[in-house]
Amino acid sequence: MNNRELFFSHQAQTSHFPIGLEITSAEGVYLYGKDGRKYIDLISGIAVSSLGHGNRRIASAIRAQTERHLHLMVYGEFIQEPQARLAGMLSESLPHTLSSCYFTNSGTEAVEGALKLSKRFTGRENIISFNNAYHGSTQGALSVCGNEELKNAYRPLLPGVCFLRFNNIEDLKKINGSTACVIVEVVQGESGVRAASPEFLAELRKQCTAHGALLIFDEIQTGFGRTGNCFAFEHYDVIPDILCLAKSMGAGMPIGAFIASSKIMDTLAHHPPLGHITTFGGHPLSCAAAAEHLSILKEEKIIDLVPGKEKLLAEHLAHPAVKEIRSKGLLVAVEFENEEINKKIISESLERGVLTDWFLFDQKSMRIAPPLTISREEIINACGIIRDAADAVVR
Numbered sequence: 408m409n410n411r412e413l414f415f416s417h418q419a420q421t422s423h424f425p426i427g428l429e430i431t432s433a434e435g436v437y438l439y440g441k442d443g444r445k446y447i448d449l450i451s452g453i454a455v456s457s458l459g460h461g462n463r464r465i466a467s468a469i470r471a472q473t474e475r476h477l478h479l480m481v482y483g484e485f486i487q488e489p490q491a492r493l494a495g496m497l498s499e500s501l502p503h504t505l506s507s508c509y510f511t512n513s514g515t516e517a518v519e520g521a522l523k524l525s526k527r528f529t530g531r532e533n534i535i536s537f538n539n540a541y542h543g544s545t546q547g548a549l550s551v552c553g554n555e556e557l558k559n560a561y562r563p564l565l566p567g568v569c570f571l572r573f574n575n576i577e578d579l580k581k582i583n584g585s586t587a588c589v590i591v592e593v594v595q596g597e598s599g600v601r602a603a604s605p606e607f608l609a610e611l612r613k614q615c616t617a618h619g620a621l622l623i624f625d626e627i628q629t630g631f632g633r634t635g636n637c638f639a640f641e642h643y644d645v646i647p648d649i650l651c652l653a654k655s656m657g658a659g660m661p662i663g664a665f666i667a668s669s670k671i672m673d674t675l676a677h678h679p680p681l682g683h684i685t686t687f688g689g690h691p692l693s694c695a696a697a698a699e700h701l702s703i704l705k706e707e708k709i710i711d712l713v714p715g716k717e718k719l720l721a722e723h724l725a726h727p728a729v730k731e732i733r734s735k736g737l738l739v740a741v742e743f744e745n746e747e748i749n750k751k752i753i754s755e756s757l758e759r760g761v762l763t764d765w766f767l768f769d770q771k772s773m774r775i776a777p778p779l780t781i782s783r784e785e786i787i788n789a790c791g792i793i794r795d796a797a798d799a800v801v802r
């Protein structure tokens with residue numbers, strides 16, 4: 408069997424409509440197909456490859472760690488240089504209350520850890536989330552997913568979860584003394600890039616503090632420069648009690664984290680001890696890559712250029728078929744008239760060599776989240792191809 412046959416015969420499918428491209432190599436913003444075709448990657452493996460593909464410094468950090476050691480012991484027992492160094496670097500980049508990092512393998516695991524930590528720290532069981540939120544696919548994360556269609560077939564899920572309307576200040580009155588935590592994306596990704604309003608986030612912080620509920624920011628998709636600041640919450644004057652990270656964190660290597668104060672985090676270590684454990688969380692290779700990623704972001708000032716690229720994208724995506732463009736940095740939703748037109752333009756763009764995608768809960772919009780390192784010329788070129796695709800579809 409060739410790889411295509413193996414993929415369809417023996418790899419579990421997540422839908423009956425996979426993109427099914429066979430990619431053999433990747434460099435910068437380009438993916439190279441088996442057929443020799445070249446595609447501009449405007450989605451970065453869903454907001455993962457922020458530095459583009461094949462970054463030399465990341466590859467050499469991974470290689471160097473490979474020579475030292477791979478896995479040694481379950482997370483949290485041995486002192487391992489890449490983990491300790493990364494925890495220190497993250498703490499230095501964050502407000503002083505976010506000083507204790509628990510490393511996971513993925514985003515959904517970071518969310519699981521954050522929810523457990525909130526219940527344990529507060530001694531409460533109720534959780535508040537928002538309509539159209541996406542926090543991952545495991546049972547706890549799915550329980551706080553604000554989309555019925557995605558989760559309904561998997562009930563029963565966690566009890567005590569209540570959903571409020573995103574950006575609705577009135578609804579925040581539902582936070583009370585039995586609320587363990589409120590989990591929120593600072594910019595909702597899967598609902599098609601909807602940023603929290605400053606007033607909403609400020610009131611959310613106020614209500615959580617007033618009632619002793621922990622505020623969790625899920626920055627799994629928005630972290631590490633995607634929105635034009637290292638973390639999206641830096642656009643606001645609001646600091647969470649727990650921060651969840653993953654996706655681009657490891658610059659292509661699998662890693663996530665939930666980060667809180669030492670006081671909050673310490674509750675996982677006693678009564679019982681080992682309240683949250685993982686074998687592979689904070690894998691040395693992933694930590695080495697993530698630490699190098701943070702260094703590159705700082706030294707090469709990549710994030711500073713994001714707002715200019717956001718503006719350029721919006722200018723060059725202007726087309727009569729586009730109804731609205733919503734963006735926060737290089738997390739962009741391009742809304743068309745309806746789902747059918749959107750999907751046709753996405754397919755037509757792919758035919759012409761530009762990879763985009765749709766959003767889980769916004770079928771009318773095209774997802775654009777390119778590597779942050781994309782050049783101005785590459786943006787102009789890719790947008791031209793998308794406009795041509797739109798011409799072909801709505802002609």
Ligand SMILES: Cc1ncc(COP(=O)(O)O)c(C=O)c1O
Pocket residue numbers: 453513514515516518541542543544592596597625626627628653654
């Ligand atoms: C906001 C948000 N939270 C959580 C997750 C889940 O992360 P993972 O797929 O690494 O489990 C995602 C993934 O798309 C996400 O966008």
